[in-house]
Amino acid sequence: MVDIAVIGGGPAGLSAAINGTQRNKSVTVFGRxxxxxxxxxxxxxxxxxxxxxxxxxxxxxAFHQHAVSKGVLFQEGRVLQIFPMGExxxxxxxxxxxxxxxxxxxxxLPRVKAIKGEEALLGKGVSYCATCDGMLYxxxxxxxxxxxxxxxxxxxxxNEICEKVTYIVRKAGEQEKNLxxxxxxxxxxxxxxxxxxxxxxxxxxxxxxxxxxxxxxxxTAPINSLLAGLEMEDSAIKVNRFMETNVPGVFxxxxxxGRPYQVSKAVGEGLIAGQQAVKVLSDKVN
Amino acid sequence: MVDIAVIGGGPAGLSAAINGTQRNKSVTVFGRxxxxxxxxxxxxxxxxxxxxxxxxxxxxxAFHQHAVSKGVLFQEGRVLQIFPMGExxxxxxxxxxxxxxxxxxxxxLPRVKAIKGEEALLGKGVSYCATCDGMLYxxxxxxxxxxxxxxxxxxxxxNEICEKVTYIVRKAGEQEKNLxxxxxxxxxxxxxxxxxxxxxxxxxxxxxxxxxxxxxxxxTAPINSLLAGLEMEDSAIKVNRFMETNVPGVFxxxxxxGRPYQVSKAVGEGLIAGQQAVKVLSDKVN
Numbered sequence: 236m237v238d239i240a241v242i243g244g245g246p247a248g249l250s251a252a253i254n255g256t257q258r259n260k261s262v263t264v265f266g267r268x269x270x271x272x273x274x275x276x277x278x279x280x281x282x283x284x285x286x287x288x289x290x291x292x293x294x295x296x297a298f299h300q301h302a303v304s305k306g307v308l309f310q311e312g313r314v315l316q317i318f319p320m321g322e323x324x325x326x327x328x329x330x331x332x333x334x335x336x337x338x339x340x341x342x343x344l345p346r347v348k349a350i351k352g353e354e355a356l357l358g359k360g361v362s363y364c365a366t367c368d369g370m371l372y373x374x375x376x377x378x379x380x381x382x383x384x385x386x387x388x389x390x391x392x393x394n395e396i397c398e399k400v401t402y403i404v405r406k407a408g409e410q411e412k413n414l415x416x417x418x419x420x421x422x423x424x425x426x427x428x429x430x431x432x433x434x435x436x437x438x439x440x441x442x443x444x445x446x447x448x449x450x451x452x453x454x455t456a457p458i459n460s461l462l463a464g465l466e467m468e469d470s471a472i473k474v475n476r477f478m479e480t481n482v483p484g485v486f487x488x489x490x491x492x493g494r495p496y497q498v499s500k501a502v503g504e505g506l507i508a509g510q511q512a513v514k515v516l517s518d519k520v521n
Numbered sequence: 522m523v524d525i526a527v528i529g530g531g532p533a534g535l536s537a538a539i540n541g542t543q544r545n546k547s548v549t550v551f552g553r554x555x556x557x558x559x560x561x562x563x564x565x566x567x568x569x570x571x572x573x574x575x576x577x578x579x580x581x582x583a584f585h586q587h588a589v590s591k592g593v594l595f596q597e598g599r600v601l602q603i604f605p606m607g608e609x610x611x612x613x614x615x616x617x618x619x620x621x622x623x624x625x626x627x628x629x630l631p632r633v634k635a636i637k638g639e640e641a642l643l644g645k646g647v648s649y650c651a652t653c654d655g656m657l658y659x660x661x662x663x664x665x666x667x668x669x670x671x672x673x674x675x676x677x678x679x680n681e682i683c684e685k686v687t688y689i690v691r692k693a694g695e696q697e698k699n700l701x702x703x704x705x706x707x708x709x710x711x712x713x714x715x716x717x718x719x720x721x722x723x724x725x726x727x728x729x730x731x732x733x734x735x736x737x738x739x740x741t742a743p744i745n746s747l748l749a750g751l752e753m754e755d756s757a758i759k760v761n762r763f764m765e766t767n768v769p770g771v772f773x774x775x776x777x778x779g780r781p782y783q784v785s786k787a788v789g790e791g792l793i794a795g796q797q798a799v800k801v802l803s804d805k806v807n
Binding site for chain 2: 246249250253254257281282283284285286287294297298300301302304305476495497499500501502503504505506507510
């Protein structure tokens with residue numbers, strides 16, 4: 236059981252993490268590598284005080300190095316869901332489960348929204364994890380909606396066990412060249428998950444593709460399915476000045492709490508969220 | 522007329538400043554040198570993301586260097602008072618006056634409170650500036666209450682023109698050795714300014730010292746006399762999530778807005794305050 240689970244390894248998450256270890260709490264950062272952080276691709280950042288004219292990549296490397304030097308642990312993988320369990324939380328990372336006493340959500344800009352029908356049919360044909368649920372669709376037609384570089388691997392894996400795999404991506408890139416030749420690729424965005432009790436298909440533009448399973452492979456799960464009951468405001472996670480969300484023991488920091496989408500703001504909020512998580516942990520002990 | 526006047530050159534002020542110049546606004550930082558920032562004396566700071574194990578002095582030098590590289594201007598001096606003038610503000614820095622369109626207060630932890638009677642008799646014997654008002658007390662007895670290294674210079678200056686100078690300091694240090702031998706030194710804290718219409722004396726412990734003028738020489742003026750009508754909450758400047766105070770065009774950031782007193786929080790709030798000042802300036806133009 237870790238004291239603080241930080242979801243997301245961008246500036247906000249790493250700032251929360253170092254401020255947790257600074258006060259002798261165990262901290263694990265869950266997420267993809269630093270390359271997946273939005274800021275990593277920035278050519279030049281010049282408004283994070285003390286680090287003039289730095290590339291996003293160099294900045295993230297310095298941030299990550301700082302966190303490593305302070306004993307922060309890292310767990311790679313896409314966080315699919317967080318379950319409040321009373322005194323602690325269970326975190327589902329693909330097909331692994333972890334326990335934590337407190338949570339800091341630092342998941343960045345919620346770039347994805349669940350599409351129509353997706354939430355209603357989650358677990359009834361809609362899945363966020365091919366390795367977890369793939370076998371349920373053996374010898375059946377499935378669709379992979381890919382928003383992550385893992386989409387290609389997942390599609391190839393499903394291709395070995397399913398009847399047919401259709402792969403939907405906004406724009407096929409270099410990595411899509413590694414898709415098995417039997418996989419049909421559609422460059423588009425789906426608009427609706429079809430089906431009443433269970434999934435029967437997916438709508439993409441004018442087309443309707445029949446299938447039994449749909450795998451949404453995204454960097455981050457849509458917030459509304461990540462943690463049930465989490466209160467939002469203007470499509471950002473609602474927080475107070477202590478970075479507390481409406482769910483006790485869950486804090487949020489960085490782009491996911493709203494504008495401005497800036498490193499300094501994320502780092503400042505991460506500090507507050509991390510220190511506040513420490514406070515909650517200390518209050519429990521005393 | 523400067524676009525943004527930042528009061529205070531600590532982490533919050535410098536972050537606000539670089540985010541103003543980043544968007545092509547003219548910014549002047551008013552305050553004492555970087556050595557006067559609270560963080561400057563910190564031995565080791567290890568929780569500002571990306572700058573592991575750095576001394577407060579080295580950190581402030583890097584921050585200051587960053588601001589200089591971005592064209593931020595600096596004006597040394599103690600800011601005594603800010604006057605809203607409708608579309609702009611007048612800033613009284615000792616015996617100079619400056620104009621600015623917007624204000625960012627980044628004055629750090631309000632370590633000083635006005636003592637009893639001080640506010641009521643401000644301008645009626647109570648002064649914050651020896652070079653400004655000293656001549657009013659020619660050949661009269663005065664008291665200098667010193668909380669700043671400038672106190673010694675000011676007392677020596679007053680000693681040349683006043684009948685008698687009494688110097689009150691919490692604890693005399695190295696610099697107090699430079700006081701003229703005619704100046705009486707009292708190591709204590711005064712508790713009350715005495716007088717009805719005008720100053721008649723000051724209370725220090727059991728003692729009562731008769732005088733016509735009292736000079737409070739502090740790093741920062743007490744907030745309540747710095748800007749009239751500024752709303753406070755729990756002895757911090759009250760701000761919303763955009764770092765707006767209750768006075769239009771005036772923002773606040775850093776320790777002066779409340780806990781946690783941490784560099785990351787100050788830098789994050791400084792960014793928001795700076796960007797919000799830019800927004801107000803742009804809205805005025807359009």
